[in-house]
Amino acid sequence: MKPSRKILVTILIFLILINIILVLYNSRNYFKETLNKGYDFSKTKIKFLAPETKSLPFKNGEEFVYRIDMGFIPLGRARLSFGGKIKIKGQDLYLIKFKTNTVNFKDTETIYAQPDTFLPVRIERDINMWGVSSKIVEEYNQKEKSVKITKTELGKTNVQTINSDSELQNVICMIYYYRLDNNIELGKTVNINLPLKKIAVEAKEIRKVKLPKGKFEAFILESVPGGYDLWFDTGKNRIPLKITGAITFGNAALVLLDFN
Secondary structure, eight states, X not given: OHHHHHHHHHHHHHHHHHHHHHHHHHHXXXXXXXXXXXXXXXXTTEEEOOOOOTTSSSOTTOEEEEEEEETTEEEEEEEEEEEEEEEETTEEEEEEEXXXXXSSEEEEEEEEEOTTTOOEEEEEEEEEETTEEEEEEEEEETTXXXXXXXXXETTEEEEEEEEOSSOOOOHHHHHHHHHSTTOOOTXXXXXXXXXXXXXXXXXXXXXXXXXXXXXXXXXXXXXESSSOOXXXXXXXXXXXXXXXXXXXXXTOEEEEEEEO
């Protein structure tokens, strides 16, 4: 009896394993379709798509942590993250988030940008300065070369429209544009049209720099008029090492501390 029982147990285990394999095999299409659909938030009508970043030198979920310096004084931290491609109302856009956190200033920017050009389409900002909360929404119409800015603070809403003679850019979006292949070239000057000013950014030199994260060889980009300095690692990922001009107060610089 004992050998017969062992044989029956072995056969039973074998049949269970076969059933498990068949279930997993038949379910493969379900899981594949679920992953490709992504996460659909019906309230916001935002649908996350499967990653499409083969042509980009950075991946979905990439995040940088910066120290905010005002001169030699550290003020706080900032985080810059790339959410990849999403679909909003039938339009494919890139999602970027930029968070600033200091003692008396907190700002969360949710940025939606055009693929390829990284021109801004919509920017939502939640700000808290000295305990006063405000919300700013920037709606860009690149065809009309304009931006509508709606600011709500202390129960009051103000709307301002800025018209220009060329497409409008944003500092954070500009960082990702420069990280695309061949967009940084020594001696090359690019004219950037920001909502409140026009600047020209030139790649001045390649220099070895030392940061809290370590030593890097960096492209040094400077603006005219001044106030917007950008350092990028010369490696294939074009890591943004230092950013000046991304924060609206003072001449604060973001210095790389860490990245994922």
